[in-house]
Amino acid sequence: MQPAVLEKLRSIVGAPHVLTGVDLSPYVVEGRTPEAAVFPGTVDEVRAVVTLAAESEIPVIAWGGGTAAAAGVAAARAGLVLGLTRLDRVVEHEPGDLTATVEAGRTVAALQATLRERGQWLSLDPPDETRATIGGVFAANASGPRRQLYGTARDLLIGLTVVTAEGAVVRGGGKVVKNVAGYDLPKLFVGSYGTLGIIVECTVKLRPRPDDERLVAVSFDRMKDAGATVRALMASDLIPNAIELLDGASLRALTASAPPAPGAGASAALLVGFDGVPDQVAWQVSELGRLVAATGGRDVREVPAETWPRLARAAAAAFPACAVMRLSVLPTQVADAMEQGGELARGRGMASAWSAHAGVGVVTASLALADGRQDLGVVAAVLREWRGIARGCSGFAVLDTAPLAVKEAVGVWDDAGAAGRIMRRIKEELDPKNVLNPGRFVDSI
Amino acid sequence: MATLTADRKRALRTELEGMLGRGAVLSDPDELLVYESDGLTLFRALADFVVFPQSAEHVSAVVKLAHREGLPFVARGAGTGLSGGCLPAEGGIVLSLMRMNRVLEVDYDNQLAVVEPGLVNLHLSWKVGPKGYYYAPDPSSQQACTIGGNIANNSGGPHTLKYGVTTNHVLGLEVVMPDGEIVWLGGKTRESQGYDLIGVFVGSEGTFGIATKIVVRILKKPQAVKTVLAVFDEVDQASAAVSEIIARGLVPAAVEMIDQLTIGAVEDAFGCGYPRDAAAALLVELDGLAIGIETQAERIVAACRDSGAREVRTAKDEAERQLLWKGRKSAFGAYGRVSPAYMVMDGVIPRTRLPYVLRRVNEIVDAHGLRVGNVFHAGDGNLHPNILYDPRKPGEEARVVAAGAEIMKVCAEVGGSISGEHGIGLEKADFMPFIFSAADLALMQRLKHAFNPQGLCNPGKVFPTRKSCGEAGAVAYRPHAIEEQGLAQRF
Ligand SMILES: Cc1cc2nc3c(=O)[nH]c(=O)nc-3n(C[C@H](O)[C@H](O)[C@H](O)COP(=O)(O)OP(=O)(O)OC[C@H]3O[C@@H](n4cnc5c(N)ncnc54)[C@H](O)[C@@H]3O)c2cc1C
Numbered sequence: 001m002q003p004a005v006l007e008k009l010r011s012i013v014g015a016p017h018v019l020t021g022v023d024l025s026p027y028v029v030e031g032r033t034p035e036a037a038v039f040p041g042t043v044d045e046v047r048a049v050v051t052l053a054a055e056s057e058i059p060v061i062a063w064g065g066g067t068a069a070a071a072g073v074a075a076a077r078a079g080l081v082l083g084l085t086r087l088d089r090v091v092e093h094e095p096g097d098l099t100a101t102v103e104a105g106r107t108v109a110a111l112q113a114t115l116r117e118r119g120q121w122l123s124l125d126p127p128d129e130t131r132a133t134i135g136g137v138f139a140a141n142a143s144g145p146r147r148q149l150y151g152t153a154r155d156l157l158i159g160l161t162v163v164t165a166e167g168a169v170v171r172g173g174g175k176v177v178k179n180v181a182g183y184d185l186p187k188l189f190v191g192s193y194g195t196l197g198i199i200v201e202c203t204v205k206l207r208p209r210p211d212d213e214r215l216v217a218v219s220f221d222r223m224k225d226a227g228a229t230v231r232a233l234m235a236s237d238l239i240p241n242a243i244e245l246l247d248g249a250s251l252r253a254l255t256a257s258a259p260p261a262p263g264a265g266a267s268a269a270l271l272v273g274f275d276g277v278p279d280q281v282a283w284q285v286s287e288l289g290r291l292v293a294a295t296g297g298r299d300v301r302e303v304p305a306e307t308w309p310r311l312a313r314a315a316a317a318a319f320p321a322c323a324v325m326r327l328s329v330l331p332t333q334v335a336d337a338m339e340q341g342g343e344l345a346r347g348r349g350m351a352s353a354w355s356a357h358a359g360v361g362v363v364t365a366s367l368a369l370a371d372g373r374q375d376l377g378v379v380a381a382v383l384r385e386w387r388g389i390a391r392g393c394s395g396f397a398v399l400d401t402a403p404l405a406v407k408e409a410v411g412v413w414d415d416a417g418a419a420g421r422i423m424r425r426i427k428e429e430l431d432p433k434n435v436l437n438p439g440r441f442v443d444s445i
Numbered sequence: 446m447a448t449l450t451a452d453r454k455r456a457l458r459t460e461l462e463g464m465l466g467r468g469a470v471l472s473d474p475d476e477l478l479v480y481e482s483d484g485l486t487l488f489r490a491l492a493d494f495v496v497f498p499q500s501a502e503h504v505s506a507v508v509k510l511a512h513r514e515g516l517p518f519v520a521r522g523a524g525t526g527l528s529g530g531c532l533p534a535e536g537g538i539v540l541s542l543m544r545m546n547r548v549l550e551v552d553y554d555n556q557l558a559v560v561e562p563g564l565v566n567l568h569l570s571w572k573v574g575p576k577g578y579y580y581a582p583d584p585s586s587q588q589a590c591t592i593g594g595n596i597a598n599n600s601g602g603p604h605t606l607k608y609g610v611t612t613n614h615v616l617g618l619e620v621v622m623p624d625g626e627i628v629w630l631g632g633k634t635r636e637s638q639g640y641d642l643i644g645v646f647v648g649s650e651g652t653f654g655i656a657t658k659i660v661v662r663i664l665k666k667p668q669a670v671k672t673v674l675a676v677f678d679e680v681d682q683a684s685a686a687v688s689e690i691i692a693r694g695l696v697p698a699a700v701e702m703i704d705q706l707t708i709g710a711v712e713d714a715f716g717c718g719y720p721r722d723a724a725a726a727l728l729v730e731l732d733g734l735a736i737g738i739e740t741q742a743e744r745i746v747a748a749c750r751d752s753g754a755r756e757v758r759t760a761k762d763e764a765e766r767q768l769l770w771k772g773r774k775s776a777f778g779a780y781g782r783v784s785p786a787y788m789v790m791d792g793v794i795p796r797t798r799l800p801y802v803l804r805r806v807n808e809i810v811d812a813h814g815l816r817v818g819n820v821f822h823a824g825d826g827n828l829h830p831n832i833l834y835d836p837r838k839p840g841e842e843a844r845v846v847a848a849g850a851e852i853m854k855v856c857a858e859v860g861g862s863i864s865g866e867h868g869i870g871l872e873k874a875d876f877m878p879f880i881f882s883a884a885d886l887a888l889m890q891r892l893k894h895a896f897n898p899q900g901l902c903n904p905g906k907v908f909p910t911r912k913s914c915g916e917a918g919a920v921a922y923r924p925h926a927i928e929e930q931g932l933a934q935r936f
Contacts, residue, residue, distance in 0.1 A: 164884075
């Protein structure tokens with residue numbers, strides 16, 4: 001980066017908030033070191049930074065907690081990291097409105113702590129809550145097990161403020177829970193990975209915290225039976241807030257880190273969550289016991305609340321090093337896809353671990369790369385076959401985590417088809433100079 | 446818009462008939478008249494053609510022709526919209542989707558259905574009802590409005606409070622883009638890759654393309670339902686109760702408010718058991734598991750009493766529940782008893798501002814020498830002040846329009862929105878600057894440009910234009926046909 005640009009950055013945000021050289025090590029992604037990292041303290045400063053970067057043709061990488069920093073394909077040029085963690089205030093929380101407005105850099109955990117004081121929460125449980133920021137979670141469309149009942153970012157974000165690629169401050173949506181005035185800009189920015197604008201403030205819909213919540217594990221000897229149970233559960237009157245399906249390997253990983261173990265030794269397990277008033281929760285837990293007795297479930301037991309945050313990570317936790325792929329399929333196809341995918345890997349001499357938000361058809365698969373001796377060609381072949389499974393289910397698969405060489409061989413994103421062309425046009429309209437996080441996203445956006 | 450010569454028009458008609466078949470193209474002014482407005486009769490505009498495609502390929506062929514000719518075009522569902530959204534504001538072609546009304550597939554195990562856009566909303570719930578499922582978004586026009594129209598307007602209903610609006614229930618869309626290309630956005634899976642194109646298409650008021658197939662979620666019917674009526678001597682108490690219910694950690698399926706004027710009209714007409722001397726009543730519905738619903742109902746009752754309710758009662762049985770809902774739902778029809786005409790407003794405010802805003806609404810309407818009845822989705826702050834007036838009295842309608850604009854300003858001032866469900870269309874295009882800056886609107890324009898670069902797809906809507914100012918002439922409100930048939934009320 002030109003020294004003059006660096007000087008200007010320092011004058012915008014203050015010298016202590018510009019990092020260079022060795023201080024950049026936390027921001028190295030896939031071996032690439034950014035040219036600088038800058039931490040604005042106000043929306044105006046964000047604007048000034050983006051404007052300067054655009055003029056100087058330096059790519060801008062928005063950075064919240066960095067939990068999704070390696071998502072997608074590495075940009076050709078490392079660019080300028082724009083850190084949002086100094087923008088971390090709760091601007092407004094009105095319990096009677098069940099809404100809150102919060103700056104993008106506040107961590108999810110910190111926001112939840114504020115809301116908890118008034119008996120409320122943002123009904124989103126993404127991984128790494130203590131690091132992940134609100135803006136980052138929306139930009140990456142992160143979610144967790146409770147999406148079964150509460151949906152995802154798109155269902156919760158009702159308004160936002162972004163700084164555009166040209167340094168304009170734009171607001172979309174509003175702070176009311178129902179609103180059809182103008183286009184739904186909050187939806188546009190959910191899952192946009194910093195490619196359309198820098199999210200600086202979010203207004204979210206909240207929920208009251210439930211009186212009670214329980215997580216119940218059920219073991220199965222056959223994955224098929226677990227799949228049939230998911231189907232029966234969805235057709236029942238029960239209203240679970242999570243339906244997590246784990247294969248044997250993921251289950252072992254989960255239990256290794258969290259005794260007392262839910263049915264160790266089983267080849268599949270369901271972890272089902274319930275919340276509500278206590279008698280509702282108790283009734284549902286007992287109904288679940290009745291339901292699984294007829295579908296081959298055994299060993300029904302409650303597991304401690306500390307298990308929740310580990311659920312989504314179970315597949316990745318199975319191996320010291322792995323590639324992680326996320327497959328989107330129909331709920332009824334989940335168990336088959338998991339079984340089939342595991343067999344494909346085994347057939348090529350590789351170990352894998354599988355888990356799913358089974359009621360919504362989102363499957364996470366990890367492929368062991370533990371000893372580093374795997375042939376890149378074989379790894380890529382398995383991942384391509386997994387993607388084939390998702391496509392066969394009229395879904396798609398995204399490579400969430402993998403060494404750069406694997407990403408390049410397999411492709412991170414799936415084919416976006418004709419919709420990809422519309423996405424491209426949106427990108428060109430909103431970021432004509434391709435300043436914001438270039439190259440990382442779908443269709444090389 | 447370039448006007449078509451008679452020769453050109455004849456040639457195009459022949460071409461359209463060649464694509465769609467005879468009987469699928471209208472071009473006589475008399476026949477076109479039926480399509481000159483929607484549920485908001487304030488605006489009227491004539492098309493050159495109204496066509497009735499039966500497939501995505503038909504729609505695509507018509508759109509390609511329009512594109513080639515530089516003719517504007519607009520999709521039309523049932524025409525129940527309340528903001529002029531489906532009007533051919535600049536002439537051209539109206540594509541009526543009423544012949545594309547099939548349920549193509551229902552997958553109960555995966556809780557989804559694939560439907561055509563002209564399917565009437567309620568018909569989907571009828572179709573899946575016998576197996577214990579329903580389609581959640583329930584606009585009160587649901588006996589007539591189409592799923593395609595719902596998609597365009599992101600429609601809501603009383604149960605939006607708990608279950609969300611249309612956008613929360615759409616998984617996939619087959620869309621004919623403004624250049625005629627047929628594209629799938631999303632599909633049957635819960636997630637889709639890349640930008641949330643469904644999220645932006647839903648609510649785009651027909652300006653991003655024409656949906657030709659729609660994948661929606663269907664939900665299991667709740668095990669139990671409980672309905673509570675709370676009666677208040679002061680409107681402020683009822684407003685406070687809404688926030689109190691929310692603040693106590695309850696999420697009812699619906700919270701509706703009915704004020705004194707409306708209660709009087711309803712009781713005159715139907716006698717549903719609402720106390721006439723009450724300043725306001727709240728109708729609160731809970732649904733979900735049978736077990737625990739009593740506990741929740743008790744909390745609702747307590748929240749209402751603590752806010753000053755003089756009477757709170759729970760419907761003993763389904764018959765009493767139906768009667769209470771009849772009072773709520775027939776409110777609009779009942780205004781006919783107290784006024785020759787009324788105009789429905791649609792705005793949203795933060796729930797905690799209800800007491801202030803309702804006071805302001807009354808003051809504004811008073812100042813214009815008019816009367817207002819309020820019956821609305823209080824739980825999510827979606828106001829529907831209904832201004833009563835007499836269209837035969839000169840100048841009265843203009844005062845209604847002026848009062849409406851002032852009410853929208855108040856919604857904007859308290860951090861609310863100028864539309865909760867009826868959309869911007871032509872009606873509120875000029876109010877957009879109340880809540881959006883020039884930069885906000887510019888970004889929306891760019892988004893529109895990405896989908897609709899030529900601007901031929903439903904032009905003149907959503908964004909402020911000089912034209913929309915000029916056309917808002919004083920025309921009397923007339924009830925929509927489906928209201929006259931008693932099929933629906935204006936919520
Ligand atoms: C008595 C009454 C009560 C009402 N109650 C409610 C209510 O409770 N909640 C609520 O939200 N609304 C309500 N409305 C408004 C209206 O019913 C809704 O906006 C409805 O969704 C419109 O559906 P429609 O099929 O009539 O669409 P139309 O009025 O025909 O069209 C509406 C918009 O949709 C576009 N469009 C139609 N089909 C397509 C398609 N396939 N692809 C793309 N764009 C398309 C049109 O171009 C237009 O912009 C009410 C209206 C009336 C008359």
